[in-house]
Amino acid sequence: MLRIKNLKCSYGSIVAVHGVSLSVKKGELISIIGANGAGKSTLLLAICGLLKNWEGEIVFQDKDLKGMSPPAIVRSGISMVPEGRQIFSPLSVMDNLKMGAYTMYRKGLKSQVEEDFDMVMEMFPILRERAHQLAGTLSGGEQQMLAIGRALMARPRLLVLDEPSMGLAPKIVEMIFNVITTLQSQGVTILLVEQNARAALKISHRGYVLETGKMVLQGSADELLVDDDVKRAYLGRDYGDFYDGRDA
Amino acid sequence: MQEIIQYLFSGITTGAIYAVIAVGLSMLYSSTELINFAHGEFVMLGAMAIVTLWVHMALPLPLAFAGAVALGCCMGLLFERLAIRTARTPQPIVLVIITVGASIFLRGVAMIVWGKDPFSVPAFSRHDSIEIAGAALLPQSIWIVGAAVLLAGGIHFFLKKTLTGKAMVACAVNKKAAWLTGIPSEKMGILAFAVSTGSGAVAGIFIAPITMSSYDMGTMLGLKGFCAAMIGGLGSLWGAFAGGILLGVLESLGAGLISSGLKDAIAFILLLLILYICPGGLFSAKEAKRF
Numbered sequence: 385m386l387r388i389k390n391l392k393c394s395y396g397s398i399v400a401v402h403g404v405s406l407s408v409k410k411g412e413l414i415s416i417i418g419a420n421g422a423g424k425s426t427l428l429l430a431i432c433g434l435l436k437n438w439e440g441e442i443v444f445q446d447k448d449l450k451g452m453s454p455p456a457i458v459r460s461g462i463s464m465v466p467e468g469r470q471i472f473s474p475l476s477v478m479d480n481l482k483m484g485a486y487t488m489y490r491k492g493l494k495s496q497v498e499e500d501f502d503m504v505m506e507m508f509p510i511l512r513e514r515a516h517q518l519a520g521t522l523s524g525g526e527q528q529m530l531a532i533g534r535a536l537m538a539r540p541r542l543l544v545l546d547e548p549s550m551g552l553a554p555k556i557v558e559m560i561f562n563v564i565t566t567l568q569s570q571g572v573t574i575l576l577v578e579q580n581a582r583a584a585l586k587i588s589h590r591g592y593v594l595e596t597g598k599m600v601l602q603g604s605a606d607e608l609l610v611d612d613d614v615k616r617a618y619l620g621r622d623y624g625d626f627y628d629g630r631d632a
Numbered sequence: 633m634q635e636i637i638q639y640l641f642s643g644i645t646t647g648a649i650y651a652v653i654a655v656g657l658s659m660l661y662s663s664t665e666l667i668n669f670a671h672g673e674f675v676m677l678g679a680m681a682i683v684t685l686w687v688h689m690a691l692p693l694p695l696a697f698a699g700a701v702a703l704g705c706c707m708g709l710l711f712e713r714l715a716i717r718t719a720r721t722p723q724p725i726v727l728v729i730i731t732v733g734a735s736i737f738l739r740g741v742a743m744i745v746w747g748k749d750p751f752s753v754p755a756f757s758r759h760d761s762i763e764i765a766g767a768a769l770l771p772q773s774i775w776i777v778g779a780a781v782l783l784a785g786g787i788h789f790f791l792k793k794t795l796t797g798k799a800m801v802a803c804a805v806n807k808k809a810a811w812l813t814g815i816p817s818e819k820m821g822i823l824a825f826a827v828s829t830g831s832g833a834v835a836g837i838f839i840a841p842i843t844m845s846s847y848d849m850g851t852m853l854g855l856k857g858f859c860a861a862m863i864g865g866l867g868s869l870w871g872a873f874a875g876g877i878l879l880g881v882l883e884s885l886g887a888g889l890i891s892s893g894l895k896d897a898i899a900f901i902l903l904l905l906i907l908y909i910c911p912g913g914l915f916s917a918k919e920a921k922r923f
Contacts, residue, residue, distance in 0.1 A: 455811060470808065
């Protein structure tokens with residue numbers, strides 16, 4: 385569904401991503417893990433069109449994304465939940481969702497938008513309660529739910545999430561990850577970028593490990609979860625831990 | 633007493649014009665975060681266009697009106713396309729300086745096209761003035777206030793109730809997020825320019841019959857509109873509207889009761905006071921933030 389070949393992104397003279405390739409098949413849940421500054425967000429910016437000067441190839445459903453504007457990419461079926469939520473705080477919760485459905489309205493699919501409202505409200509009942517509140521007054525977790533809901537309103541075939549667990553309480557993180565698995569089981573293809581590597585890999589089919597702009601490791605999620613390098617670098621355990629053989 | 637009512641009438645009339653100018657400025661600010669210091673020149677363009685179309689070419693008033701507004705919109709679009717969008721580093725300060733440059737340019741062009749002489753425009757409706765408590769109310773004043781309320785109300789409705797208007801606000805709040813939800817931010821910015829400069833032209837059309845119109849009338853009007861928008865709090869449309877009326881009334885009272893030489897100074901004294909005491913403006917939009 386999404387194929388990235390030999391992607392290179394740079395900011396001025398600093399190369400953030402060098403030669404990354406990855407593929408996402410229809411219906412898969414893929415996670416990309418890596419530390420701060422590994423180039424994860426840059427990779428996503430290139431996919432969604434916010435970053436313009438990249439080299440290589442990004443193909444989504446046989447369509448080359450090179451040179452496409454972000455709205456055109458949304459119309460072609462990729463929605464992104466940006467890092468740090470980025471909701472429209474002076475607009476109401478309802479209006480935020482409406483903005484997510486902007487492309488749907490413009491395609492004249494009003495009745496589907498109504499269905500999608502119900503779908504999102506059912507997924508996140510708290511949003512129904514707060515429908516007429518200003519989005520800026522929501523808590524961090526609620527804002528993240530709103531950001532996911534907003535992205536879903538465009539009926540994406542590929543949902544890209546950038547650090548959805550960042551800065552949230554463990555309980556909320558669990559809930560968000562449950563929603564992600566539910567979405568995947570409903571047929572949405574998902575690309576998840578996370579620092580919370582363990583939680584991400586546990587729900588994923590496959591994973592990619594990004595390090596200083598290079599893809600250093602890839603494999604099934606189960607393989608990565610037990611891989612010693614991954615454990616040491618991203619799963620928050622030091623050598624002592626797994627020499628003892630204890631489970632975290 | 634009679635005097636004060638008379639001052640109030642004329643104050644509300646000019647205030648309504650300031651209000652329309654301020655609403656245009658504020659609207660552009662709330663959808664692009666840009667303060668357009670050339671806004672007054674679009675007011676001037678509206679006034680000069682009505683002089684040409686209605687007085688000189690004797691077109692019917694509705695047609696002349698539409699023509700003048702269209703000219704304002706088109707010039708706004710050209711301005712956006714040629715000056716704003718081509719800016720290589722679109723930082724706020726660069727764009728503000730560009731608008732200052734554009735205002736000098738537009739004034740120069742207007743001077744070449746219309747010359748340096750001021751023009752007068754007759755009132756839109758030729759009725760006698762209405763007498764209220766001994767003070768004369770000109771029909772033109774009713775026109776102006778009515779049009780101002782209608783225009784500000786229309787813009788308010790557009791931004792708060794329509795999908796396109798809300799999308800415009802979303803772009804102003806967070807351009808990248810708006811892009812990511814599929815809103816074409818550039819188109820929204822262009823639309824905001826057209827609406828804002830068009831409303832500036834409307835202000836010019838309505839002020840033409842109560843003042844002399846000349847190529848350099850825009851600077852002062854633009855600055856007064858800016859003062860009004862600051863008094864009301866930038867980004868709040870009704871604040872800008874109220875600020876305009878307030879400025880007009882205080883100006884008129886100050887000029888009448890103290891000294892007419894103070895007329896223009898009052899706006900700037902008010903602006904300074906506001907910036908000292910309440911920099912967010914009297915009716916600034918409430919911040920919807922938790923912290």
